[in-house]
Amino acid sequence: MLGARGGWRALRRCSSLPRAVRLRVREALGAREPAEAVRVQGWVRSVRSQKEVLFLHINDGSSLESLQVVADPSLEKRDLTFGSAVEVQGKLVKSPHKMQNMELQAETIHVVGPCDIWSFPLKMRERHPLEYVRQFPHLRCRNNTLGALLRIRSEATASIHSFFQDNGYVHIHTPIITSNDCEGAGELFQIETSREEKESVEKSHFFNVPAFLTVSGQLHLEVMAGISYSEAVEILKQAPQTFTFKPEWGCDLQTEHEKYLVKHCGEVPVFVVNYPYDLKPFYMRDNEDGPQHTVAAVDLLVPGVGELCGGSLREERLPFLESRLQRLGLTDAYQWYLDLRKFGSVPHGGFGMGFERYLQYILGVDNIKDVIPFPRFSHSCLL
Amino acid sequence: MLGARGGWRALRRCSSLPRAVRLRVREALGAREPAEAVRVQGWVRSVRSQKEVLFLHINDGSSLESLQVVADPSLEKRDLTFGSAVEVQGKLVKSPHKMQNMELQAETIHVVGPCDIWSFPLKMRERHPLEYVRQFPHLRCRNNTLGALLRIRSEATASIHSFFQDNGYVHIHTPIITSNDCEGAGELFQIETSREEKESVEKSHFFNVPAFLTVSGQLHLEVMAGISYSEAVEILKQAPQTFTFKPEWGCDLQTEHEKYLVKHCGEVPVFVVNYPYDLKPFYMRDNEDGPQHTVAAVDLLVPGVGELCGGSLREERLPFLESRLQRLGLTDAYQWYLDLRKFGSVPHGGFGMGFERYLQYILGVDNIKDVIPFPRFSHSCLL
Numbered sequence: 001m002l003g004a005r006g007g008w009r010a011l012r013r014c015s016s017l018p019r020a021v022r023l024r025v026r027e028a029l030g031a032r033e034p035a036e037a038v039r040v041q042g043w044v045r046s047v048r049s050q051k052e053v054l055f056l057h058i059n060d061g062s063s064l065e066s067l068q069v070v071a072d073p074s075l076e077k078r079d080l081t082f083g084s085a086v087e088v089q090g091k092l093v094k095s096p097h098k099m100q101n102m103e104l105q106a107e108t109i110h111v112v113g114p115c116d117i118w119s120f121p122l123k124m125r126e127r128h129p130l131e132y133v134r135q136f137p138h139l140r141c142r143n144n145t146l147g148a149l150l151r152i153r154s155e156a157t158a159s160i161h162s163f164f165q166d167n168g169y170v171h172i173h174t175p176i177i178t179s180n181d182c183e184g185a186g187e188l189f190q191i192e193t194s195r196e197e198k199e200s201v202e203k204s205h206f207f208n209v210p211a212f213l214t215v216s217g218q219l220h221l222e223v224m225a226g227i228s229y230s231e232a233v234e235i236l237k238q239a240p241q242t243f244t245f246k247p248e249w250g251c252d253l254q255t256e257h258e259k260y261l262v263k264h265c266g267e268v269p270v271f272v273v274n275y276p277y278d279l280k281p282f283y284m285r286d287n288e289d290g291p292q293h294t295v296a297a298v299d300l301l302v303p304g305v306g307e308l309c310g311g312s313l314r315e316e317r318l319p320f321l322e323s324r325l326q327r328l329g330l331t332d333a334y335q336w337y338l339d340l341r342k343f344g345s346v347p348h349g350g351f352g353m354g355f356e357r358y359l360q361y362i363l364g365v366d367n368i369k370d371v372i373p374f375p376r377f378s379h380s381c382l383l
Numbered sequence: 384m385l386g387a388r389g390g391w392r393a394l395r396r397c398s399s400l401p402r403a404v405r406l407r408v409r410e411a412l413g414a415r416e417p418a419e420a421v422r423v424q425g426w427v428r429s430v431r432s433q434k435e436v437l438f439l440h441i442n443d444g445s446s447l448e449s450l451q452v453v454a455d456p457s458l459e460k461r462d463l464t465f466g467s468a469v470e471v472q473g474k475l476v477k478s479p480h481k482m483q484n485m486e487l488q489a490e491t492i493h494v495v496g497p498c499d500i501w502s503f504p505l506k507m508r509e510r511h512p513l514e515y516v517r518q519f520p521h522l523r524c525r526n527n528t529l530g531a532l533l534r535i536r537s538e539a540t541a542s543i544h545s546f547f548q549d550n551g552y553v554h555i556h557t558p559i560i561t562s563n564d565c566e567g568a569g570e571l572f573q574i575e576t577s578r579e580e581k582e583s584v585e586k587s588h589f590f591n592v593p594a595f596l597t598v599s600g601q602l603h604l605e606v607m608a609g610i611s612y613s614e615a616v617e618i619l620k621q622a623p624q625t626f627t628f629k630p631e632w633g634c635d636l637q638t639e640h641e642k643y644l645v646k647h648c649g650e651v652p653v654f655v656v657n658y659p660y661d662l663k664p665f666y667m668r669d670n671e672d673g674p675q676h677t678v679a680a681v682d683l684l685v686p687g688v689g690e691l692c693g694g695s696l697r698e699e700r701l702p703f704l705e706s707r708l709q710r711l712g713l714t715d716a717y718q719w720y721l722d723l724r725k726f727g728s729v730p731h732g733g734f735g736m737g738f739e740r741y742l743q744y745i746l747g748v749d750n751i752k753d754v755i756p757f758p759r760f761s762h763s764c765l766l
Contacts, residue, residue, distance in 0.1 A: 042612050060611060060612035061611030114727070116725050119725070137719075138719040138723060139722065139723075157554055157556075158554065161541065171536075172537070173536075175756070176559055178764065190574070190575050191574055193573070206762075208764070211759075213560075220757055223520070224756060226524050227533060228444030228445065229424050229425050339521055339522065341496075342502070343466055343496075343525075344525075345496035347495070373556055378590070379591045381561065381590035381591070
């Protein structure tokens with residue numbers, strides 16, 4: 001196991017050896033008592049060098065507020081700049097300034113990772129607009145606003161999952177690759193191996209059939225609704241992969257469907273229940289009470305952010321569905337969908353929530369790209 | 384709002400009007416006292432018609448055990464068969480049989496969804512092997528074993544997420560579409576719009592660059608590690624979309640990498656830390672203490688189920704990475720990766736867990752397809 005030993009030695013080099021008590025910035029700021037021999041790690045947010053004293057502000061992401069470090073000017077070095085990663089060891093003392101509770105009197109300052117400030121796009125004490133930060137997808141989580149948005153996104157994800165789990169739902173990972181064209185939109189991304197891509201004539205597909213990136217997990221959730229009678233409610237787009245990838249190309253999508261929604265959207269959230277027949281997929285129920293040639297659907301619209309969530313009333317009558325599928329030439333492809341209604345079907349329904357639009361709505365963020373860790377849209381697939 | 388009213392009327396038709404107290408099968412089985420006027424919904428698991436009495440067993444997915452229903456033979460009807468969905472109303476009474484606590488004395492039995500038993504592939508009182516059930520991806524969640532596996536999968540997902548959330552990690556949704564070839568394997572699925580697919584010459588890509596289905600979120604998590612100094616640990620494959628989709632084509636993958644692992648796998652879990660240089664991506668640290676031409680990595684192998692999780696020790700030295708990328712002709716594509724090391728980099732590491740392999744391991748399931756809701760593999764993309 002010589003190799004293993006070598007690996008462990010390398011591993012050990014990655015971590016710092018324990019010395020003084022390590023505190024996070026939030027813990028240091030909230031400490032009630034002074035403390036000897038603490039160490040704090042973080043990125044330098046500001047450096048102010050005076051004749052008698054060197055001031056630093058460091059932040060490790062645990063708090064929006066930074067910790068003030070007071071040091072002797074002799075500790076200053078060339079690579080102790082804004083943006084560099086440092087480890088400061090010293091004494092935590094009550095701060096004489098009103099603005100903060102505690103400050104760190106540095107004994108040693110170790111620059112863990114220097115920062116080339118001349119080319120670093122984030123600048124000291126500058127409030128960069130979101131449009132500017134968006135240009136640097138690999139660095140934007142170091143920006144306060146983006147960091148906060150990503151944390152809230154994480155918390156919101158966890159809360160939504162907890163809600164469903166606490167209410168007895170089963171979390172299903174719906175597939176990303178599908179051979180269905182669920183919405184009937186016909187505007188899907190096709191998936192091919194590099195080999196297939198080259199041999200454009202007489203293809204043999206990897207999956208035997210043409211495969212696509214799905215735009216919805218709703219048919220798959222409808223299948224899985226059979227796991228439990230009274231949990232037979234679809235959790236559309238709640239399966240994380242659905243609310244994860246949809247925005248990847250949803251950002252600048254202006255489909256007929258969306259235009260229709262926008263047109264019918266007033267000043268307050270409204271429900272739109274009549275959809276033009278041609279814009280909705282085969283499984284939707286005919287709207288018997290409403291205007292002719294419409295299907296039944298429910299959409300909650302929120303002004304400014306477009307559609308927040310939508311649900312549909314599914315057609316359950318087998319003969320009706322059979323004839324509709326036949327007209328569309330889809331009987332073979334959707335035999336499984338007919339089967340679901342043939343073998344002990346139960347009433348069920350669901351709704352879909354646009355997770356990113358929800359985040360925009362609660363946070364007041366104008367551009368959907370700013371609430372997505374790595375947005376993808378036409379002409380852009382950065383990182 | 385005539386349309387809306389029509390929609391609500393349709394919605395109301397979907398749900399049953401409240402009558403007797405609705406109990407889940409689990410609640411009925413666990414009841415301490417008899418009760419008048421209860422109703423239970425579920426699928427019929429068995430029908431036994433005797434001269435004097437009709438016995439049903441119904442199950443709604445809330446318990447592995449079914450509830451016995453005792454009824455007058457006059458309540459039997461043609462479509463009251465195995466597999467049908469029913470609502471039974473009646474009295475909950477102490478059962479005279481030792482095997483069960485409570486039973487339901489039916490007053491009415493309503494067949495909500497009949498089942499065509501002649502073509503229904505699941506048969507009454509039969510223990511279908513997993514290989515058989517696998518042929519019916521749209522019905523297999525109605526099978527006890529598959530239903531249980533999916534529930535455990537859901538609980539395991541929630542527990543893993545809770546663990547990371549409780550320990551201060553930020554959950555990042557890494558993208559599914561990427562322009563990177565992270566593992567350097569060159570065996571990615573390419574993504575194209577239908578339009579691109581047709582115009583095989585002189586393409587203009589939707590994303591401007593060729594785009595692929597990613598095989599790993601690790602580089603993206605490395606970017607996001609900058610959100611917090613002490614949370615600067617990558618949660619490889621913990622972002623649900625990574626552990627969601629990877630199995631979609633990982634099932635029968637037998638790469639050089641996997642073969643290497645299998646070869647070095649003994650009778651007990653072992654750590655393999657020396658990888659052949661050519662099999663590992665550019666960012667891995669050279670294994671200075673180990674055999675030559677190897678890179679440092681840690682893999683936890685479990686006999687029988689292959690690799691469970693693996694981590695890597697990242698090369699942090701900028702000049703070293705620069706020269707390696709230059710040799711591979713990747714300097715432009717990975718300038719952002721160099722940037723991460725140029726602007727206040729901190730020591731960080733991570734590991735990846737094969738979520739499906741973990742499920743196989745704890746559940747003793749031989750075939751990975753049985754722990755995935757909708758498995759995708761070569762020659763198969765069902766539903």
